[in-house]
Amino acid sequence: MASCSPTTSERDQGGSCMTTTILTLHPDIVETHILTRLDGQTLAAAACTSSQLHSLCTQENLWREICSSTWPSASDPRVQTIISDDHRSFFSDSFPVLDCRQKPPSKHTRDVIITKELISSVDIYYQNKAIFSKVAETETVTGWFQFPPFRIDLLDLKDRLPTPIQFVGETDVLFKHLEENLTLSWIIVEPDRRRAVNLSSRWPVSVEEDWLTHELHVKYAVVMAGDQRWGLFSGRGLVECEVMVILGGQEVGGEMYVKEVTMQMKDMEGKNLCGKDSLVILKEVMENGKGKRGRKGEEKEGYEEFLQKKRERKDKKERIENVLNNVCLATGFLLFVAFLSIKFFF
Amino acid sequence: MAIMYALKSSDNEIFEVEQKVIEQSETIKKMIEDGAATGEIPLQVSSKTLAKVLEWCKQRQHKTVENENDDNKGKRKKERDEDDDIKEWENKFSDELKADKDVLFDLLLASNYLDLPALLSFLCQLVADMVAGKMPEEIRRMFNIENDFTPEEEKAITAEHGWAFQP
Numbered sequence: 001m002a003s004c005s006p007t008t009s010e011r012d013q014g015g016s017c018m019t020t021t022i023l024t025l026h027p028d029i030v031e032t033h034i035l036t037r038l039d040g041q042t043l044a045a046a047a048c049t050s051s052q053l054h055s056l057c058t059q060e061n062l063w064r065e066i067c068s069s070t071w072p073s074a075s076d077p078r079v080q081t082i083i084s085d086d087h088r089s090f091f092s093d094s095f096p097v098l099d100c101r102q103k104p105p106s107k108h109t110r111d112v113i114i115t116k117e118l119i120s121s122v123d124i125y126y127q128n129k130a131i132f133s134k135v136a137e138t139e140t141v142t143g144w145f146q147f148p149p150f151r152i153d154l155l156d157l158k159d160r161l162p163t164p165i166q167f168v169g170e171t172d173v174l175f176k177h178l179e180e181n182l183t184l185s186w187i188i189v190e191p192d193r194r195r196a197v198n199l200s201s202r203w204p205v206s207v208e209e210d211w212l213t214h215e216l217h218v219k220y221a222v223v224m225a226g227d228q229r230w231g232l233f234s235g236r237g238l239v240e241c242e243v244m245v246i247l248g249g250q251e252v253g254g255e256m257y258v259k260e261v262t263m264q265m266k267d268m269e270g271k272n273l274c275g276k277d278s279l280v281i282l283k284e285v286m287e288n289g290k291g292k293r294g295r296k297g298e299e300k301e302g303y304e305e306f307l308q309k310k311r312e313r314k315d316k317k318e319r320i321e322n323v324l325n326n327v328c329l330a331t332g333f334l335l336f337v338a339f340l341s342i343k344f345f346f
Numbered sequence: 347m348a349i350m351y352a353l354k355s356s357d358n359e360i361f362e363v364e365q366k367v368i369e370q371s372e373t374i375k376k377m378i379e380d381g382a383a384t385g386e387i388p389l390q391v392s393s394k395t396l397a398k399v400l401e402w403c404k405q406r407q408h409k410t411v412e413n414e415n416d417d418n419k420g421k422r423k424k425e426r427d428e429d430d431d432i433k434e435w436e437n438k439f440s441d442e443l444k445a446d447k448d449v450l451f452d453l454l455l456a457s458n459y460l461d462l463p464a465l466l467s468f469l470c471q472l473v474a475d476m477v478a479g480k481m482p483e484e485i486r487r488m489f490n491i492e493n494d495f496t497p498e499e500e501k502a503i504t505a506e507h508g509w510a511f512q513p
Contacts, residue, residue, distance in 0.1 A: 033466060038478065044509070048482040049485050050493060051494050052494075092507070092510075
């Protein structure tokens with residue numbers, strides 16, 4: 001580190017510092033003017049450069065500011081009480097895109113109920129501006145949650161949430177526009193252990209039009225390693241956590257509205273997981289899920305791989321079923337022939 | 347006739363500057379108001395850096411004067427052209443600074459010392475943009491930061507923050 005003094009007035013004339021470092025600046029300048037302009041990822045990277053920058057970059061107020069500007073919903077008192085004064089861990093838990101597809105399945109402890117409730121802290125952004133933020137609690141103890149399919153609904157049936165999205169007649173254009181501009185963050189917080197995880201792919205993995213209602217289904221999904229106890233025939237080798245945003249309002253030139261925002265868990269056959277099974281997977285993800293720097297398009301590619309796997313699995317299953325059918329038929333036929341020949345000869 | 351002041355850099359070079367230009371610096375403005383600015387004003391800023399500071403101040407001054415002289419007619423178009431000009435000038439200014447980081451940091455310190463908030467925030471944004479999205483190693487190289495972590499510390503810190511930069 002350069003050994004020159006940090007203030008101009010005390011410095012040698014003519015800038016005699018041989019090496020200029022960012023820290024020869026007044027620490028105040030670095031702290032109040034530069035670090036406050038960095039995003040979370042850069043700040044985390046800067047914290048890894050040296051011990052002095054580490055102590056500057058890990059200050060709570062910086063991370064509080066970053067959290068509240070990244071997720072307006074995280075300013076909700078219910079979320080704030082859980083984060084309390086560790087916004088940095090909350091950010092590093094919640095910001096990275098989840099990557100737990102490759103993870104080898106571990107022994108799931110199915111009986112452990114991990115938490116009394118889950119808190120969803122959700123933000124939807126259009127062109128990087130938050131257009132919807134909501135915090136919702138989901139109790140996880142009663143049979144109402146545990147046995148039916150896992151599903152969190154953020155809007156009531158009658159809710160129509162206005163958006164600035166202009167409806168365009170050409171579906172290709174509209175779909176592409178939505179894929180690029182409508183992003184979503186769904187942080188699930190577990191209050192008891194103060195862990196958080198983001199279960200959204202940020203950018204949509206697909207946009208489709210419902211053939212009947214013509215509403216648009218914008219889907220965000222992360223694929224996770226599931227429960228592989230049932231081996232080859234298990235449809236739970238991989239599971240997807242699906243967040244669906246349904247958009248209505250098909251008037252050309254008019255603005256669209258959000259009708260539904262839901263989260264569900266589905267296995268490879270598209271069957272819904274029940275609340276209890278979903279909790280087991282969520283627990284796994286919160287404990288062992290790894291985060292990565294998300295990039296636009298990456299999740300979509302990953303999701304397409306998952307769809308491909310789903311198709312392969314379906315084909316394989318069908319092939320096995322065909323073989324089994326043929327074996328059954330052949331056995332039946334042989335038995336029949338044997339029976340006839342026994343009758344014929346004796 | 348505009349009032350001129352003589353600024354003396356730390357390496358004893360004299361710069362003759364109009365009062366209006368130099369008054370952007372709150373530090374100097376206060377010195378002038380207090381009547382402390384008689385004769386040469388000595389500053390703890392090297393001549394190379396001071397030249398840059400004055401380049402910035404003159405550009406800003408130029409902009410405000412032109413705005414005052416404008417009448418409303420055609421102002422919008424002119425403003426747009428001007429914005430483009432200023433953008434271009436700022437880009438050139440920041441490219442020069444990016445190429446010579448010593449000047450950039452000296453200038454940052456000088457803008458703080460001379461109390462030039464606009465320049466300070468411009469430069470801080472420039473530094474922030476330079477760092478954005480970089481890996482720790484790149485940041486170290488960019489700013490000559492020495493890695494003073496022990497291997498154990500570094501391992502722990504990378505495990506904690508690695509999500510931000512590991513692929």
